[in-house]
Amino acid sequence: MTHSLRLGVAGLGTVGASVVRMIARRADALFAATGREIRITAVSSRDRNRDRGLDLSGIQWFDDPVALARSGAVDCVVELIGGSEGPAKATVEAALASGKHVVTANKALLAHHGAALAKAAEAAGVALAFEASVAGGIPVVKALREGLPGNAVSRVYGILNGTCNYILSRMEREGLTFEACLKDAQALGYAEADPTFDVEGFDTAHKLAILTSLAFGTVVDAEGVSVEGISRVQPLDLRMADELGYRIKLLGVAQATAAGIEQRVHPTMVPKSSAIAQVMGVTNAVTVDADAVGELTLIGPGAGGEATASAVVADIADVAANMAAGRVRPTFGRPSAALRPAERVEMQRHEGGYYIRLTVHDRPGVAAGVATRMAEREISIESILQRRSENAAVNDPRGRSGQPVPLVLITYAATEGNIRAALDAIAADGLLAESPQLIRIERE
Numbered sequence: 001m002t003h004s005l006r007l008g009v010a011g012l013g014t015v016g017a018s019v020v021r022m023i024a025r026r027a028d029a030l031f032a033a034t035g036r037e038i039r040i041t042a043v044s045s046r047d048r049n050r051d052r053g054l055d056l057s058g059i060q061w062f063d064d065p066v067a068l069a070r071s072g073a074v075d076c077v078v079e080l081i082g083g084s085e086g087p088a089k090a091t092v093e094a095a096l097a098s099g100k101h102v103v104t105a106n107k108a109l110l111a112h113h114g115a116a117l118a119k120a121a122e123a124a125g126v127a128l129a130f131e132a133s134v135a136g137g138i139p140v141v142k143a144l145r146e147g148l149p150g151n152a153v154s155r156v157y158g159i160l161n162g163t164c165n166y167i168l169s170r171m172e173r174e175g176l177t178f179e180a181c182l183k184d185a186q187a188l189g190y191a192e193a194d195p196t197f198d199v200e201g202f203d204t205a206h207k208l209a210i211l212t213s214l215a216f217g218t219v220v221d222a223e224g225v226s227v228e229g230i231s232r233v234q235p236l237d238l239r240m241a242d243e244l245g246y247r248i249k250l251l252g253v254a255q256a257t258a259a260g261i262e263q264r265v266h267p268t269m270v271p272k273s274s275a276i277a278q279v280m281g282v283t284n285a286v287t288v289d290a291d292a293v294g295e296l297t298l299i300g301p302g303a304g305g306e307a308t309a310s311a312v313v314a315d316i317a318d319v320a321a322n323m324a325a326g327r328v329r330p331t332f333g334r335p336s337a338a339l340r341p342a343e344r345v346e347m348q349r350h351e352g353g354y355y356i357r358l359t360v361h362d363r364p365g366v367a368a369g370v371a372t373r374m375a376e377r378e379i380s381i382e383s384i385l386q387r388r389s390e391n392a393a394v395n396d397p398r399g400r401s402g403q404p405v406p407l408v409l410i411t412y413a414a415t416e417g418n419i420r421a422a423l424d425a426i427a428a429d430g431l432l433a434e435s436p437q438l439i440r441i442e443r444e
């Protein structure tokens with residue numbers, strides 16, 4: 001008779017509790033799919049007395065998740081505590097050191113310590129699986145790691161943070177400010193009390209670092225991601241984007257360029273016709289550009305207990321199915337020694353189209369002055385929009401009031417270094433009433 005797979009689940013919060021329920025609910029189907037019974041033999045959480053609505057009878061309780069990780073009654077540790085340091089890291093390290101498989105949903109841990117943990121898993125000959133760490137319920141890790149080996153990937157990008165996409169979707173639809181939408185997101189439980197990690201792009205950066213490694217075979221490098229969040233996006237930018245045929249999304253983008261692999265997180269204008277532009281609310285999406293399949297987009301729930309448990313349980317099923325053959329997939333799709341070192345590409349070298357919103361003094365010659373500075377840096381302008389308030393149009397028909405008015409430019413491909421140099425020159429000319437807004441355009 002085949003040995004069962006004995007799980008130790010560390011963390012019984014939103015995801016952990018859903019995993020416990022799903023393993024029970026899907027027991028027969030999991031047995032049929034993997035040929036092995038999957039049993040939870042141990043759990044750990046901080047508060048033993050909390051009623052979690054779970055039947056934990058016959059399951060050993062550990063106050064210390066590291067002790068659970070070392071327990072002889074566990075073959076696979078499911079780490080659902082969270083955080084890049086502290087108990088989560090100690091638990092995963094202890095599990096790998098004791099020769100146990102690990103399944104985790106912890107993007108922060110993988111982004112910061114993925115390279116070292118992958119080596120430890122290899123040394124122990126065990127799996128370190130992390131499908132749930134990127135885009136929740138979307139099986140994107142599997143798609144990149146196992147579904148595309150015949151392809152050379154040139155770009156992978158996605159909406160990887162539901163909080164940000166919810167905020168931008170509402171700002172666009174209802175013309176509300178960032179601050180108003182953030183408050184609603186907090187009231188609905190989509191955003192944390194301290195939303196910095198989400199809205200300033202760090203959560204997206206962690207997930208992007210993992211995707212980059214899988215897509216390009218490089219060592220995971222979270223510190224190499226250039227990060228900019230959504231807190232400076234204004235309703236006017238969303239209106240202008242709409243008028244110009246775009247939507248604004250917070251994207252994580254990893255792209256192969258002549259200088260190396262760019263890793264960047266920033267508010268991005270995407271054509272309204274693109275698949276990723278259709279993704280609204282808390283939903284996530286990932287697009288892969290690869291030579292054989294072309295463009296592939298996966299869309300689905302990026303968070304929530306059940307959706308995330310779906311990804312965790314998929315990894316557990318993989319471990320169970322592969323156990324008999326003693327087969328273990330390399331953590332990032334290839335052995336650690338075969339991963340290339342990450343190359344960092346400065347944002348200044350990024351080349352692409354730009355949306356630039358200047359707030360200029362309304363007087364003759366300003367647009368021409370801006371255009372001259374752009375031309376000096378060989379930046380070609382694709383379109384230009386100038387808006388005046390209705391009052392100004394009535395009271396100042398010749399446009400000489402000197403009042404601040406928006407001037408919006410869309411550029412053809414230019415380097416960020418040249419764009420910033422041109423903006424510095426425009427500011428030095430005294431043409432700007434406020435600091436400029438700059439949003440990168442990602443074309444299909």
Ligand SMILES: NC(=O)c1ccc[n+]([C@@H]2O[C@H](COP(=O)([O-])OP(=O)(O)OC[C@H]3O[C@@H](n4cnc5c(N)ncnc54)[C@H](OP(=O)(O)O)[C@@H]3O)[C@@H](O)[C@H]2O)c1
Nearest residue numbers: 011012013014015045046047080081082087105106303304
């Ligand atoms: N929630 C999502 O939608 C989602 C989506 C994708 C990925 N993830 C990832 O999944 C992981 C878990 O997230 P979550 O939302 O389920 O978090 P959560 O609801 O805050 O649950 C965390 C759990 O860890 C336990 N815990 C904390 N410190 C502990 C310690 N020292 N020893 C033992 N247990 C400890 C907590 O115990 P108590 O319950 O006793 O306090 C709690 O059960 C994180 O890595 C997160 O990034 C979550």
